[in-house]
Amino acid sequence: MLGSASFAALSLKPQAHGATVSGALPWKAFSADPPEPVPEGQRLFFTEAEAELLSAIADRIVPADELSVSASEAGCVTFIDAQLMGSYGSASRLYMNGPFEKGLATQGYQGSQTPAERYRAGLAAIAAHVEAQTPGKAFAAWSADEQDALLKELEADKVTLPDGVDGQAFFELMLKNVMEGFFADPVYGGNRDMAGWKMVGFPGARYDYRPFVGQHNQPYPFDPMSIMGNADWVRKGG
Amino acid sequence: MTNILPRKDVVIVGLGWTGSILAHELAQEGLDVVAIERGPWRDTATSFNIGVMPDELRFAVRRDLFLQPRTEAITMRNNVDQVALPMRDYGSFLPGNGVGGAGVHWNGQTWRFWDSDFRTRSHLVERYGAQAIEGLTVQDWGVTGAELEEYYDRFEYLCGISGKAGNINGTIQPGGNPFEDPRSRDYPLPPMQMTYGPSLFAEITSGMGLHPFPCPSANLSQNYVNPLGVAMSQCSYCGFCERFGCANYAKASPQTTVLPALMRFSNFEARTLCEVLEVNLAPGGETARGVTYVDSSNEEYFQPADLVLLCAYGLFNVRLMMLSGIGEIYDPQTQTGTVGRNYCYQTNASAKLFFDDKTFNPFIAAGALGQTCDDYNGDAFDHSGLGFVGGSGINCLPTNGRPIETRYLPHHTPRWGSEWKKATAKYYSNTLHFTSQGSSYAARGNYLDLDPTYKDRHGRPLLRMTFDFTDNDVRMSDWVSDRMEDIAKASGAPKYSISRVAKGWNSAVYQSTHNVGGAIMGADPATSAVNPWLQSWDVPNVFVIGASAFPQNTGKNPTGTVGALAFRTARAIREQYLRNPGAALVPR
Numbered sequence: 001m002l003g004s005a006s007f008a009a010l011s012l013k014p015q016a017h018g019a020t021v022s023g024a025l026p027w028k029a030f031s032a033d034p035p036e037p038v039p040e041g042q043r044l045f046f047t048e049a050e051a052e053l054l055s056a057i058a059d060r061i062v063p064a065d066e067l068s069v070s071a072s073e074a075g076c077v078t079f080i081d082a083q084l085m086g087s088y089g090s091a092s093r094l095y096m097n098g099p100f101e102k103g104l105a106t107q108g109y110q111g112s113q114t115p116a117e118r119y120r121a122g123l124a125a126i127a128a129h130v131e132a133q134t135p136g137k138a139f140a141a142w143s144a145d146e147q148d149a150l151l152k153e154l155e156a157d158k159v160t161l162p163d164g165v166d167g168q169a170f171f172e173l174m175l176k177n178v179m180e181g182f183f184a185d186p187v188y189g190g191n192r193d194m195a196g197w198k199m200v201g202f203p204g205a206r207y208d209y210r211p212f213v214g215q216h217n218q219p220y221p222f223d224p225m226s227i228m229g230n231a232d233w234v235r236k237g238g
Numbered sequence: 239m240t241n242i243l244p245r246k247d248v249v250i251v252g253l254g255w256t257g258s259i260l261a262h263e264l265a266q267e268g269l270d271v272v273a274i275e276r277g278p279w280r281d282t283a284t285s286f287n288i289g290v291m292p293d294e295l296r297f298a299v300r301r302d303l304f305l306q307p308r309t310e311a312i313t314m315r316n317n318v319d320q321v322a323l324p325m326r327d328y329g330s331f332l333p334g335n336g337v338g339g340a341g342v343h344w345n346g347q348t349w350r351f352w353d354s355d356f357r358t359r360s361h362l363v364e365r366y367g368a369q370a371i372e373g374l375t376v377q378d379w380g381v382t383g384a385e386l387e388e389y390y391d392r393f394e395y396l397c398g399i400s401g402k403a404g405n406i407n408g409t410i411q412p413g414g415n416p417f418e419d420p421r422s423r424d425y426p427l428p429p430m431q432m433t434y435g436p437s438l439f440a441e442i443t444s445g446m447g448l449h450p451f452p453c454p455s456a457n458l459s460q461n462y463v464n465p466l467g468v469a470m471s472q473c474s475y476c477g478f479c480e481r482f483g484c485a486n487y488a489k490a491s492p493q494t495t496v497l498p499a500l501m502r503f504s505n506f507e508a509r510t511l512c513e514v515l516e517v518n519l520a521p522g523g524e525t526a527r528g529v530t531y532v533d534s535s536n537e538e539y540f541q542p543a544d545l546v547l548l549c550a551y552g553l554f555n556v557r558l559m560m561l562s563g564i565g566e567i568y569d570p571q572t573q574t575g576t577v578g579r580n581y582c583y584q585t586n587a588s589a590k591l592f593f594d595d596k597t598f599n600p601f602i603a604a605g606a607l608g609q610t611c612d613d614y615n616g617d618a619f620d621h622s623g624l625g626f627v628g629g630s631g632i633n634c635l636p637t638n639g640r641p642i643e644t645r646y647l648p649h650h651t652p653r654w655g656s657e658w659k660k661a662t663a664k665y666y667s668n669t670l671h672f673t674s675q676g677s678s679y680a681a682r683g684n685y686l687d688l689d690p691t692y693k694d695r696h697g698r699p700l701l702r703m704t705f706d707f708t709d710n711d712v713r714m715s716d717w718v719s720d721r722m723e724d725i726a727k728a729s730g731a732p733k734y735s736i737s738r739v740a741k742g743w744n745s746a747v748y749q750s751t752h753n754v755g756g757a758i759m760g761a762d763p764a765t766s767a768v769n770p771w772l773q774s775w776d777v778p779n780v781f782v783i784g785a786s787a788f789p790q791n792t793g794k795n796p797t798g799t800v801g802a803l804a805f806r807t808a809r810a811i812r813e814q815y816l817r818n819p820g821a822a823l824v825p826r
C-alpha cells in the first residue's frame with residue numbers, strides 16, 4: 001500500500017503503523033470482509049435455562065400466528081446469542097470509561113454493564129422473580145396470558161426485580177434485540193427463511209429497483225433475498 | 239518519544255469532504271500536501287462492496303463505518319445546571335470516520351442557503367426590528383449569497399447534483415424552488431425519478447397552494463462525468479444509502495468525485511489510521527508549526543508544515559482548536575472567548591399518514607429522493623406577529639424501508655405481540671412519512687467546551703456539548719408542525735400522527751448529523767473564531783473548514799454550503815494567502 005512518493009517519509013520509521021497512500025489508488029480486493037454465517041441452533045453464550053427463558057419471552061414478543069413463525073422459530077435467540085458473543089456483547093465500540101453516573105433520560109444508557117453482562121444478570125433476575133411467584137414453575141410453563149402480564153409490567157416499570165436489575169431497561173433491550181433478530185439479514189442467525197421480511201414485504205438485499213420506481217401503488221413482485229443469496233438458490237445448489 | 243518527520247507545505251487534518259476538496263485544489267497548485275486521517279482507507283470496490291453493503295444490522299444499526307465512541311466520545315447536557323455525561327454510544331448524530339468522512343454515508347440532500355440566511359441578524363432586524371431576535375445571538379456570516387454562488391455551482395457540478403433550478407439569473411423556473419436565490423445555471427443533472435410517496439405528497443401540497451419541488455440530490459439521476467474527469471453512475475434506488483457507502487458509484491462522495499483525481503498527484507500523500515492530537519504553536523502562540531499525531535500503535539509523530547487546515551468535521555475542529563490553544567474558549571457567563579460559541583443544531587419534527595389501501599414500497603428509495611416545500615423555510619414567509627424567527631423545510635424524503643429501524647405505526651399500537659404484528663404487516667407499506675427540518679438559532683447558553691471529568695483514550699478531555707432547543711426554535715417548529723397537520727388533514731389519510739419537537743434535546747435518538755458552529759466565521763474577531771475566509775483570527779496559518787463556521791443553522795442540510803465554503807477558502811489560499819504566507823487576509 002505504500003506509494004513511492006511517500007515511502008521516503010515513512011521509511012524513517014519502517015515499523016510505523018497506519019498506512020500511507022500516494023500516487024495511485026490502493027487496491028485490495030474484498031477488504032470489507034463478509035460476515036460469517038451463524039449456523040442454525042448454535043448456542044455459545046446462553047446456558048440452556050437462559051435460552052429457554054429468553055425463547056419464552058421472545059415468543060410473546062413475536063408469537064407464532066398466521067403472519068409468521070415465532071421469534072425463536074425464526075432464530076432470534078440464536079441471533080442474540082451470537083451477538084452477545086461478539087463485539088456487540090462486549091460493548092467494544094462504546095465509550096466505557098468511568099465515572100458512571102445515573103444520568104438523565106436525555107443522556108442515554110449510562111450503565112457500566114456490557115450487553116452480555118446485562119443479559120446474564122437480567123435473565124437471572126427474571127428467573128428469580130418467577131421462582132418467587134410460582135415456586136418450581138418456570139416462566140416457560142406459564143400460560144401465554146400470565147407471561148404477557150409480566151412482560152407488560154416490566155415494560156411499564158411496575159416490577160421490582162432482585163439484585164438491582166432495572167426491569168424496564170432490560171425489557172427494552174430484549175425487545176430491541178428480538179426485533180433486530182427478526183428483521184436482520186438471515187446471515188446473522190435470525191429472520192430464518194426471511195420470515196420477518198416476508199411478513200412486511202421487504203425484498204432484502206436486492207439493490208436495484210430502477211424498473212419499479214415508476215410503478216406507483218403496485219406491489220413489488222419478487223421474493224426477498226439475503227446477502228447470502230436466495231433460499232431457493234441454496235436448495236437448488238444442493 | 240516523538241518522531242520528527244520532514245516538513246510539508248500543507249498538512250490537512252481529516253480526509254472527508256472538505257479535506258479532499260482542499261487537498262485537490264492545493265495539490266493542483268503544486269504544493270506538497272499531506273492529509274492525516276484517523277480512520278482507514280476506504281474505496282467503493284473494496285469497502286462498499288455490493289456483496290456486503292446491503293446489510294442493515296451491520297451498517298445502520300451497529301454502524302460499522304462510523305466513528306466509534308471508544309475512539310472519541312462527546313459529553314452532553316441540556317444546560318449549565320446539569321452535569322454532562324458521555325454519550326456512551328452516539329445516537330442523535332453520527333460522525334464519520336475514515337477516508338471520505340461522513341461524505342461516505344450521508345444522504346446527499348444538497349442545498350444552497352439564501353442570502354437572507356447569510357445576513358441573519360441584519361436581515362431580521364431590518365425586516366422585523368431588534369426585538370424579533372431578543373435572547374438570540376444570531377450573527378451575519380461576513381459573506382453574501384451572491385459571493386457564494388459560483389462556489390455552490392462548483393460543488394454541485396463536482397457532485398453531479400440532480401435537481402431542478404427554481405431561479406436562473408432572476409427568472410423563476412417552473413418545477414423548481416421558487417424561493418431560492420438566483421443561480422447562474424441549472425443543476426448538472428435533471429431530478430431523480432419520483433417514487434409513489436413523494437409524488438402523492440407533491441399532489442397534496444400543490445393542491446393546497448404550496449410549492450413542492452424535487453430535493454436536490456447527490457444520488458445521481460443519470461450517468462455523469464464530473465469536471466475532474468471522474469465518471470459516476472445512475473442511482474439504482476437501492477434504499478441502503480444513508481449510513482452506507484454506495485456500491486454503485488452513484489452517490490457523490492469524496493471517493494466518487496475527488497479522490498481518483500487527487501491520488502494521481504505525487505505531491506499528495508494520505509496517511510490513514512493516524513489521529514491528530516494537536517496543532518503545535520510556536521512560542522507566542524501566533525503561528526502553527528505543524529501537527530502532532532499518533533499512528534495505530536500509539537507511536538507519536540510531529541509533522542511540521544507551513545499551513546495547517548482543520549478539516550476534521552465541525553465538532554472535532556473545535557475540540558482540536560481548544561486542545562491546541564488556538565483562540566480563547568467561550569465562556570457563557572461573561573460571553574467572552576470565541577471558540578465554542580454559537581453551537582447550533584437542527585430543529586426537526588415529523589408527520590406520518592397511515593392509509594388503508596396504498597402500496598408505497600418504502601424500500602424503493604434513495605437518501606435524497608423526494609419532494610420539498612420551502613414555503614415555511616427561512617424567511618420565505620412573513621413572520622410578523624408569529625412570535626418566532628426562522629423556519630423549516632417540509633420534506634417528503636422516504637429514504638428507506640429497512641425494517642429493523644423503519645416501521646411506522648399509529649399511536650397507541652402495542653409494541654409487541656400479535657396486535658403489533660398485524661399493524662406492522664399492514665402499515666409497513668401503507669405509511670407516508672414526511673418531516674420538517676428546521677433552523678436552529680444561536681443562544682448564549684448553547685455552546686461547546688472541554689469536559690472537566692471525562693477523557694479520551696489518550697487522557698485528554700472530551701468535548702462537552704451544552705445544548706437544548708431554544709424557546710424561539712420550539713415555537714417555530716410547533717407552528718410548522720401545525721402546517722404539517724394541515725397537510726395531513728388535506729391528504730384524507732384515515733389516521734395520522736405528528737411528532738413535535740420538545741424541550742430537552744435527547745442525545746440518544748437520531749435527529750441529524752448537522753452539528754454547526756463553535757468556530758464561527760464573521761467580520762468581527764470579538765464574536766467569531768475565523769474570518770470570512772475561514773482563517774483563524776488568532777493563528778493565521780491555520781484555516782478551519784467545515785460547518786463549525788456556521789454562526790447558526792438554517793432549515794436545510796449543511797453540506798452544500800460546507801462544500802461551497804471549502805472551494806472559496808481554497809481559492810483564497812491559492813490567490814491571496816500564498817502571495818504573502820502567514821499573513822492575515824483580513825487585518826484584526
Ligand SMILES: Cc1cc2nc3c(=O)[nH]c(=O)nc-3n(C[C@H](O)[C@H](O)[C@H](O)COP(=O)(O)OP(=O)(O)OC[C@H]3O[C@@H](n4cnc5c(N)ncnc54)[C@H](O)[C@@H]3O)c2cc1C
Nearest residue numbers: 252254255256276339340341345346347514550795796797
Ligand atoms: C447519516 C448522515 C446523513 C447525512 N446526510 C446529509 C445530507 O443529506 N445533506 C447534507 O448536506 N449533509 C448530510 N450529512 C452531513 C455531511 O456528511 C457532513 O456535513 C459532511 O461530511 C462534512 O464534511 P467535513 O469535511 O466537515 O467532515 P467529514 O466529511 O466527516 O470529514 C472529517 C474527517 O476528519 C477525520 N478526523 C476527525 N478527527 C480527526 C483527527 N483528530 N485526526 C485525523 N483525522 C480526523 C474524520 O475521520 C473524517 O474522515 C449527513 C451525515 C450523516 C452522518
Ligand code: SF4
Nearest residue numbers: 473474476479484604
Ligand atoms: S440509493 Fe442510489 S446513491 Fe444511494 S447507495 Fe443506493 S444506489 Fe447509491
